[in-house]
Each structure stands twice: as structure tokens, then as C-alpha cells.
Amino acid sequence: MGKLVEIAKIQSTEASNAIEGIVTTNIGIKQLVEEKTTPKNRDEEQIAGYRDVLNIIHESFDTIPITQSYILREESERL
Template identity: 80%
Template sequence: LYLKQRPEELEKLVEIAKVQSTEASNAIEGIVTTNTRIRQLVEEKTAPRNRDEQEIAGYRDVLNLIHENFDAIPITQNYILQLHKILYSHRNNPMAGRTKSVQNYISATYPDGHVETLFTPLAP
């Protein structure tokens, strides 16, 4: 009923949610830009200026694809790799759309020089 009576309001809420989701998800990864730039990038009113903005634009593209086609997207390895390729489509990343082949670690280097592993992601 709400979709039929107030589609403009619902669409505005969806756009706000996309901006907030893009900002929050990228901030977790340490990817940031100004609120104005995020809004412009999500609304496709500007081109990315740097690596962070390229990643934001890729996230936007994947988010839009999922939002528009959620009911037809199969949860398969091939489709997930396709989404990964789109995620990195604004960057020249040779791993885009491919599974990792090397173990990685999330670590911290302290002022005294010692390194501590904080998190070990799943193995390749």
C-alpha cells in the first residue's frame, strides 16, 4: 500500500539508506571522503578522484545491482566473483573477480616495532 501511495517518499528513503550504507561500510575499511563527495558519488553526479573514491564508486555499483535485482541473484561462487569484479571495476586491480590464492592477515605494528596479528581471515 505504501509503495503505491507514496513511491516518491519511499525512493527518497532508499537513496538516503544507500548513502548511509556506502559511507558506513567503506568507513569500516578506512575508506573515507567528505559527506558531499559520498553523496555525489552515490548519486553518480561526479567521477572518483582517488583510490578511496574509486572503491566507493565500486561499492555503489554493487549495491545498486543488488538492490535492483535481489530477487534474481543466485548465491553462487561465480556470481559472487562477478560482484567482486564490479566492486573493483573503477580500479586496476588484477584480483578483481578472482578468489585469493595467498593467506592474508590483519595486523598492527607498534611503536617499538613488534607486529601483532589481530585477525586471520579464512584461508584461500
């Protein structure tokens, strides 16, 4: 993964989860996004779920249908 993409994923994960009131340490977010650790609590599980969806978007953006039902289905599968 390119360094800029890696940084963007970490920042996006941190910001999006903070909006929801889900926080952890900067090191914790980085390790979760880079899959160097496993979630230890519900907040970290949420962060890992966001990471998984973000990875799907980055890997398959050209084939993902942009429909409300698809997005809601993906979100519900991660919770």
C-alpha cells in the same frame, strides 16, 4: 529512487567503506552515490564500486544467486 532508499544507500556506502578505512566527505559520498561526480582517487573509486554493486543488488535482488562464487566474482570485478 525513493528518498528513503537514497538515504539508505548513502548511509550503507559510507558505513561499509569506513569499516575498510575508506573515507571522504559526506558531500563527496552523496555525489558519488548519486553519480553526480566521478572518482578522483583510489578511495573514491572504491566507493563508486560499492555503489555499483549496491545498485545491482537493489535492481536485481530477485534474480541474484546467493552463492559464494557469484558474490566473490562480482566483488573482484569491481576492484
